[in-house]
Amino acid sequence: MFSRSNLVLFNYPPSQHVLYLLTQSLAVSPVLSDFTALASAALAIVGMVLQWRYPWYRMTLEERVKDGAMTELRARARIKFYKHFAPILTLFSLSILLGLVVCLNWG
Numbered sequence: 001m002f003s004r005s006n007l008v009l010f011n012y013p014p015s016q017h018v019l020y021l022l023t024q025s026l027a028v029s030p031v032l033s034d035f036t037a038l039a040s041a042a043l044a045i046v047g048m049v050l051q052w053r054y055p056w057y058r059m060t061l062e063e064r065v066k067d068g069a070m071t072e073l074r075a076r077a078r079i080k081f082y083k084h085f086a087p088i089l090t091l092f093s094l095s096i097l098l099g100l101v102v103c104l105n106w107g
Helices: 016-030 030-067 074-105
Strands: none
Touching: 030 074
C-alpha cells in the first residue's frame, strides 16, 4: 500500500509540504501550540454555550418585538446572525484543535 515515503503530494519535496512546515513550526514553539490549544478549546466552549442559549435568546428577542422595544427587522437580523455564528464558531475552533492534534502527532 501507500506509506509516507512513496506518497508524493503535488510533486513537492517533503520540506515544502504544508503539514511538514506546520509541524516544524509547532515543534519549534511548544508555547504556541499550547496557546493555540487553549484558545481553540475556549472558543469551542463559547460556541457551545451560544448554541445552548440560542432558544432563550430568540425568545427574548421575540418578547422585545412584542413589547415594541425592538423592530422586527432588527430582531430578524440578530436571530440570523446568532443562528449562523454559533455553529460556525464551534466548528472552526474544533477544526483548529483537531488540526493541532493531527500536526503534533504527525511530527
